[in-house]
Amino acid sequence: MTHGAKIMRSQLGxxxxxxxxxxxxxxxxxxxxxxxxxxxxxxxxxxxxxxMLGADQPVVAAWVARPINAALLLALVLMxxxxxxxxxxxxxxxxxxxxxxxxSILGVKAAALLLGRIATLAVIKLFLAAH
Amino acid sequence: xNDVRDALHVAKASDGSxxxxxxxxHIGIYRWPVTMAASILNRITGVALSVGTLLLVWWxxxxxxxxxxxxxxxxFLHSPLGLLLLVGWTAALFYHLFAGLRHLAWDMGLGFxxxxxxxxSWAVFGAAGVATLLVWGVAYARLGG
Numbered sequence: 486m487t488h489g490a491k492i493m494r495s496q497l498g499x500x501x502x503x504x505x506x507x508x509x510x511x512x513x514x515x516x517x518x519x520x521x522x523x524x525x526x527x528x529x530x531x532x533x534x535x536x537m538l539g540a541d542q543p544v545v546a547a548w549v550a551r552p553i554n555a556a557l558l559l560a561l562v563l564m565x566x567x568x569x570x571x572x573x574x575x576x577x578x579x580x581x582x583x584x585x586x587x588x589s590i591l592g593v594k595a596a597a598l599l600l601g602r603i604a605t606l607a608v609i610k611l612f613l614a615a616h
Numbered sequence: 617x618n619d620v621r622d623a624l625h626v627a628k629a630s631d632g633s634x635x636x637x638x639x640x641x642h643i644g645i646y647r648w649p650v651t652m653a654a655s656i657l658n659r660i661t662g663v664a665l666s667v668g669t670l671l672l673v674w675w676x677x678x679x680x681x682x683x684x685x686x687x688x689x690x691x692f693l694h695s696p697l698g699l700l701l702l703v704g705w706t707a708a709l710f711y712h713l714f715a716g717l718r719h720l721a722w723d724m725g726l727g728f729x730x731x732x733x734x735x736x737s738w739a740v741f742g743a744a745g746v747a748t749l750l751v752w753g754v755a756y757a758r759l760g761g
Contacts, residue, residue: 517723520716527709531751538758539694542686545679562672569666576663604673607680614680 512571519568526561549608550615558608566601570594654737658715661708668705706751711744 492499537548548554573593581589625637638645646652675693678685692698718740721727727736 542683572662573666600673604676607676610680
């Protein structure tokens with residue numbers, strides 16, 4: 486260091502203290518993995534809903550009761566909310582500044598977690614009701 | 617001054633007056649290339665789909681609650697507002713899906729060559745439009761037609 490300000494911390498200490506929060510790679514990677522999973526899952530969901538168009542509750546309940554459909558629905562819910570939370574976090578990091586940023590990100594994570602659990606419980610309830 | 621970085625945006629105009637430099641990417645000045653529109657629309661549809669998950673949750677919870685609750689969702693989804701939301705959700709899903717495939721290709725190092733960027737951006741718009749029309753064509757044929 487040749488600058489005027491005297492820095493009492495070692496180079497290593499400064500490097501450790503600054504920069505990445507050590508979760509950047511995981512964030513990036515999980516966003517891609519969930520995206521790749523959502524390609525077939527969301528297409529399957531659109532086709533399934535098209536096939537059941539206008540059906541009433543017993544038809545939908547019977548559809549969810551099939552193990553393959555229940556499993557794919559659970560995967561769709563899990564991947565969707567994980568992907569949404571990661572994506573919305575980046576959007577908030579880009580556009581929201583100041584103290585509200587952390588609050589809004591935590592709010593999004595909480596909402597995604599809760600909504601995901603609620604949807605998961607609904608699928609499990611429909612599945613168990615028929616077995 | 618809200619942010620220390622604002623100090624970096626003070627500059628002199630050619631007539632010597634002090635101005636505040638615009639922030640990149642100068643959205644109000646640039647002509648919008650299709651790549652820019654494709655990029656921001658991926659983000660917009662992502663946010664829209666996140667909000668749209670509320671419909672999915674409502675649909676699942678209503679199905680789990682029973683015939684009455686489910687009939688209420690069906691009634692809403694078949695109303696003009698419900699149909700508008702569903703068409704918007706379908707278009708957003710297909711756009712985000714095809715734009716996402718483009719991103720996954722980029723992540724593998726494919727499709728970075730400058731000449732291909734504009735056609736691929738248009739192709740994403742086109743594929744999303746065609747897929748949305750196909751789905752709603754089938755839906756119309758099954759329900760209304």
